[in-house]
Amino acid sequence: MLFPISRYLFLIFMFVAIPSMADANPPTLSYLFPSGGQRGTDVQVRVGGLFLHANSQFEILGPGVSIQAPLKRIPFLWFDGPLLTLTESQQAEDYPKELSTIVRIDKDALISKRLARVWNSEGVNGGWKFELGDFPEIIEKESEHYHFPTTISLPITLNGRIYPKNDFDDYQIKLNKGETIDAFVSAEKFGSPLDARLEIVNSKGEIIADNDDASGVDPALVFTAPIDDRYLVRIRESSGKGSPAHVYRLSVSKNPSVRSVYPMGAKIGSTTKFEVIGSNLTLPTVELKTPDRIGYQAFPNSNLLFDVRNVTEYLENPTGVNSSAIAAFPCAINGRILKVDEIDSWHLDLEAGQKLQFESRGLALGSPCRPKISIADATGKELASAVSIAELDPVLLFNPTAKGKYTLKIAEEIPARAGVSFTYRILVHTETSKLPIINFVENSLTVLRSGEATLNLKIERPPGFDSKIDVSFSALPQGVVIIPAAPFFAKGASQVAVKIKANPETKIDSFLLGVSATIPEQSPVVAHIQSKPSDFSVDKVRVAVALPCPFKIVGEYNMKWGSRGGTLSRNYKLERLGYDGPIIVDVADKQARHLQGVHGVPKVIPAGAVEFEYAVQLGPWMEIGRTSRICVAGVATIKDQGVDHIVSYCSVNPNEQMIAVLESGKLDVSSASPNIGYEAGKTTLIHLEIFRAPGLIGDVSIETVFPDWTGIKNVTAIVKAETSKVSIEVPIPSVLDAAFPVYINSNLKQTNSSHEAKLKLELVPKAISVR
Numbered sequence: 001m002l003f004p005i006s007r008y009l010f011l012i013f014m015f016v017a018i019p020s021m022a023d024a025n026p027p028t029l030s031y032l033f034p035s036g037g038q039r040g041t042d043v044q045v046r047v048g049g050l051f052l053h054a055n056s057q058f059e060i061l062g063p064g065v066s067i068q069a070p071l072k073r074i075p076f077l078w079f080d081g082p083l084l085t086l087t088e089s090q091q092a093e094d095y096p097k098e099l100s101t102i103v104r105i106d107k108d109a110l111i112s113k114r115l116a117r118v119w120n121s122e123g124v125n126g127g128w129k130f131e132l133g134d135f136p137e138i139i140e141k142e143s144e145h146y147h148f149p150t151t152i153s154l155p156i157t158l159n160g161r162i163y164p165k166n167d168f169d170d171y172q173i174k175l176n177k178g179e180t181i182d183a184f185v186s187a188e189k190f191g192s193p194l195d196a197r198l199e200i201v202n203s204k205g206e207i208i209a210d211n212d213d214a215s216g217v218d219p220a221l222v223f224t225a226p227i228d229d230r231y232l233v234r235i236r237e238s239s240g241k242g243s244p245a246h247v248y249r250l251s252v253s254k255n256p257s258v259r260s261v262y263p264m265g266a267k268i269g270s271t272t273k274f275e276v277i278g279s280n281l282t283l284p285t286v287e288l289k290t291p292d293r294i295g296y297q298a299f300p301n302s303n304l305l306f307d308v309r310n311v312t313e314y315l316e317n318p319t320g321v322n323s324s325a326i327a328a329f330p331c332a333i334n335g336r337i338l339k340v341d342e343i344d345s346w347h348l349d350l351e352a353g354q355k356l357q358f359e360s361r362g363l364a365l366g367s368p369c370r371p372k373i374s375i376a377d378a379t380g381k382e383l384a385s386a387v388s389i390a391e392l393d394p395v396l397l398f399n400p401t402a403k404g405k406y407t408l409k410i411a412e413e414i415p416a417r418a419g420v421s422f423t424y425r426i427l428v429h430t431e432t433s434k435l436p437i438i439n440f441v442e443n444s445l446t447v448l449r450s451g452e453a454t455l456n457l458k459i460e461r462p463p464g465f466d467s468k469i470d471v472s473f474s475a476l477p478q479g480v481v482i483i484p485a486a487p488f489f490a491k492g493a494s495q496v497a498v499k500i501k502a503n504p505e506t507k508i509d510s511f512l513l514g515v516s517a518t519i520p521e522q523s524p525v526v527a528h529i530q531s532k533p534s535d536f537s538v539d540k541v542r543v544a545v546a547l548p549c550p551f552k553i554v555g556e557y558n559m560k561w562g563s564r565g566g567t568l569s570r571n572y573k574l575e576r577l578g579y580d581g582p583i584i585v586d587v588a589d590k591q592a593r594h595l596q597g598v599h600g601v602p603k604v605i606p607a608g609a610v611e612f613e614y615a616v617q618l619g620p621w622m623e624i625g626r627t628s629r630i631c632v633a634g635v636a637t638i639k640d641q642g643v644d645h646i647v648s649y650c651s652v653n654p655n656e657q658m659i660a661v662l663e664s665g666k667l668d669v670s671s672a673s674p675n676i677g678y679e680a681g682k683t684t685l686i687h688l689e690i691f692r693a694p695g696l697i698g699d700v701s702i703e704t705v706f707p708d709w710t711g712i713k714n715v716t717a718i719v720k721a722e723t724s725k726v727s728i729e730v731p732i733p734s735v736l737d738a739a740f741p742v743y744i745n746s747n748l749k750q751t752n753s754s755h756e757a758k759l760k761l762e763l764v765p766k767a768i769s770v771r
Contacts, residue, residue: 024546025051025633025648026123026446030096031245032116034139034159035190036131039064040107043137047071047118048096048244049125050589053635053646056120057510058101060130062536064109071099079144080597080619081164081242089626093594095587096244105132111298112536113190115443115529119510121645123446124544129190129535133157135251140169141708148709149232154181155253160235162194162246168236170201171252175225182257182279183233184220184303186249189534194237194246201232212238215366216391220259222279251303256280258302260421263315263334264365265307266290277421278302296365296533304366305533307332307425311433316344325349325405329356330433337369337412337422346408350400355464357429358386358408360393364533369422370413378405387413397463431464438517438527445500445543449508452483452501455541457515457527459489459496466492467519474514479506480545489517502545508640510544549647550579553634555656562660564622565667567753569615570658572632574605581636582607585614588633588650592657596622598630605634614658620758622662630658666693667700667755669746676742677766681734686761688744690724696755697721698748704728705743710736719746730763739764 028050037043047058058071076098109132117126140150140160149170152158160169175181187194198219200209214220217238225231235250258278266272266288273287278301291297296305309332316335326333327349335344350356362369373396374385383406386396400406410424441456459469469489473482483499490496500513515527529538552575562568574583587600597619605612616630633650651657668691678684690700700719706712711733719726730742744759 024122024446024448024548025650026544026546027051027053027056027118027120027125028094029116029118029125029128030094031192031247032128032130033161033244033247034137034249035129035192035247036133036137036157036159036186036249037103037105038133038135038137038157039105039109039111041105041137042068043103043105045101045103045130046074047099047101049118050094050096051120051122051648052097052099052118053120053122053648054099055644055646056099056118058099058116058118059542060103060114060116061538062110062112062114064106065114065130065132066104068102068104071101074098074100077142079142079164080621081144082166089594089596089623091594093591094243095589095591095595097589103130110536113532113534114536115531115538117444117542119444119542119544121508121547122647123546124444124510124542125446126444126542127191131186131190131249133249133251135253143707143709147707152252155255156251158250158252160248160250161244162196162235162237162242162248163244165242166240167242168234170232170234171250172230172232173252174230176228177225179254180222180224180279181233181252181254182220182222182259183250183252184214185218185235186251187247188216188218189532190249192245192247193241193243194248195239195241196248197236197238198250199232199234199236201234203229203231214368222257222259254280256282256301258286258299258304260367260423261299261302261304261306262336262420262423263313264362264367264423264425265309265313265332265334267313268292268294268308268310274299274306303534307361307365309427311427314346326428329428329430331428333408333426333428335410335424336420337371337410337418337424338420340416340418342411342418344410346410348406348408350404350406352400352403355399355431356397357434357463358396358398359427359429360388360395361425361427362423363388363391363393365425367421367423368417369424371424371426372411372413373426374409376407376409380407399463429463431462434462435522436461436465436469436517436519436525438515438525439530440515440527440541441530442541443529443538445541446546447480447500447502447543448546448548449502449506450504450548452499454497455500455513456495456497457489458530459494459517461494470518471496471498472516472518474512474540476513477507477509477511477545479503480511480543500543506545508545508547508643508645510542512540513543514540547638547640547645547647549649550577550638551575551583551634551636552577552649553585553632553651553656555651557655557659559627559659559661561663562618562628563755564618564624564662564665565620565756565758566618566665567615567755568618568628568630568658568660569613571611571613572656574610574612574634576610579636579638580608581638583634583636585612585632585634587616588631590650590652591629591631592652593629595619595630596626596628598622598628615753616658617754617756618660618662620665620756624662624664626662628658628660628662629654631656632658665755665757666696667691667746667748667757669702669744669757669759671759671761674760675762675764678730678732678736678763679766680732680736682732684730684732684763686728686730686742686744688726688728688759690719690726690746692724692748696748698750700746700748702726702728703745704730705745707740710740737765
């Protein structure tokens with residue numbers, strides 16, 4: 001018997017847990033939408049991901065941000081998007097589910113990106129960031145069909161998604177000649193897979209300004225209107241991709257906005273003059289009194305940070321050659337690569353055996369410069385060098401073998417790149433000026449009951465510091481142990497791995513785990529999760545003890561023909577590993593291939609059953625000749641130590657997949673023309689013809705789907721079994737004067753199967769269609 005989804009959400013089954021043999025499916029936090037909010041507001045946030053059961057819990061870390069309501073299940077808005085053909089349709093695809101909560105942001109919360117984590121009885125996952133801002137915010141109204149541009153007023157932060165594939169979003173603004181706007185995107189910065197592109201489009205439809213990558217792959221542009229006009233700020237995916245996880249935050253303003261600052265740091269408590277580049281700035285420099293605390297600080301009128309240190313600061317000479325040798329360390333060296341192929345030289349007086357570390361900070365602070373750092377001796381021979389890896393700043397360790405004069409050289413790693421924004425900042429550390437930094441590699445960890453998992457720690461050592469370092473952990477819950485019991489960083493080692501083990505009686509729950517290192521003659525060093533300067537620093541990993549699933553869905557390899565738009569079913573067996581209760585089976589969140597519109601409904605397998613049949617509906621637009629592979633999952637609610645837990649099993653092996661080679665469908669709907677002319681304020685007829693394959697008999701239900709913005713009500717009709725033609729009346733609102741699509745969905749139901757067909761038509765004003 002099939003149950004509707006709404007009823008499935010409220011079904012709760014319980015049994016007494018016993019030891020099991022299957023693994024768990026830890027949740028995956030695929031996205032937050034929106035991925036941020038304005039300070040001083042409450043934001044409804046959709047938490048999307050895989051295996052997000054109804055009992056999942058959620059956190060956003062750092063003071064000033066709080067979760068106001070438990071997560072609750074909400075309907076998922078799925079857009080199929082354009083038909084994917086081979087070989088793209090053979091790629092794995094995720095089909096997330098969504099939960100919702102309210103996030104409160106205090107008005108004085110520190111502007112930063114905050115780590116988010118989600119956990120349930122099957123594990124924990126995190127990594128997505130939640131961004132705090134000051135502009136008013138709106139969330140786009142999503143539609144799979146055509147939509148009008150959203151008119152905006154400034155300043156504003158726009159929250160949207162590029163979804164489905166090939167989607168783009170337009171935001172309209174009226175500008176007078178000479179007015180300048182600053183637009184920048186946050187996406188990659190908080191975990192989105194979006195590789196965004198920004199475009200400015202005039203009223204003629206011409207792209208007159210654009211940007212692809214400004215900070216990482218996130219674009220930004222400054223645009224000055226050449227004439228009075230209505231302009232579109234358009235955001236799209238550079239390669240045409242799109243998904244529910246392709247989330248963005250697009251901020252647009254006429255406010256003074258700093259995009260680049262030089263130098264990128266200053267001495268603690270000093271008054272420093274900074275050169276600034278940006279939009280709507282009244283002066284080319286800003287004088288600031290730096291705070292009386294070391295660390296990264298927010299730069300006014302920007303989303304940039306600058307670095308405050310208690311060391312001597314050096315600025316390059318305009319020639320790029322700095323003749324006065326630097327002999328006192330630690331210090332900070334600041335400069336810019338202004339010309340292509342420029343190499344800046346800094347002269348150093350060094351002692352034999354003097355251990356120094358040259359640490360770049362530019363990439364972390366938002367500079368586009370990817371510096372190559374090198375050390376040469378008095379003859380010009382290069383002795384050591386370092387370059388950036390991915391988006392990480394280079395770090396160079398150097399230990400001169402002889403006293404003498406050396407040269408620190410800094411150049412742009414990528415040829416043909418230079419300019420006033422290509423700033424660099426190099427911190428030069430000594431053995432005593434830098435403390436060790438310990439980082440967690442993972443932000444969360446799942447440990448199966450009766451199992452173990454590995455937690456990795458890394459250390460950044462000061463130059464010359466290679467001693468053994470003992471590591472200690474915060475209190476552990478009963479039944480959880482660390483292996484080895486007294487872990488340590490070995491002499492000279494930069495990484496250590498420890499095992500976290502849960503015994504068979506450990507409570508299914510999560511806990512926060514902290515780590516500190518003991519270093520002689522220093523305060524304990526606390527480990528933090530590895531992050532960027534703009535991220536709020538987190539000093540604890542969340543560990544979840546997970547309950548293994550007490551059943552498995554198994555089958556034998558089975559491939560068959562499947563009719564496009566028809567029903568596909570297959571038989572499965574259940575291996576019950578001591579659990580005899582009911583199980584709910586549905587199409588899985590995680591798929592081996594794109595489903596191309598395949599869908600199913602939850603089915604309850606009764607208690608004690610060891611075999612079942614499950615059916616799905618194949619998409620009406622699936623590619624003929626394609627091999628469809630569909631994964632299913634089973635979910636049950638169990639009671640363990642007096643607490644309800646939701647566990648799942650997902651079929652990922654070919655033997656457990658529903659496999660079919662697609663052939664032509666048995667139902668079709670067509671129109672004499674793909675374009676239907678209309679006159680505003682009048683009724684238009686859509687003439688349709690139904691095709692039923694030989695032997696397929698029955699009434700066909702017809703449903704129209706118009707874009708919401710048209711204001712046209714969707715209608716349904718029945719085409720009797722003895723007829724094949726139908727005409728649908730469409731009252732056209734008087735305000736419409738643009739082309740728009742309509743989707744025609746048709747369905748013929750039989751006792752144990754169903755057949756679907758789908759048609760897309762374009763309704764066009766008759767004046768346009770005549771031309």
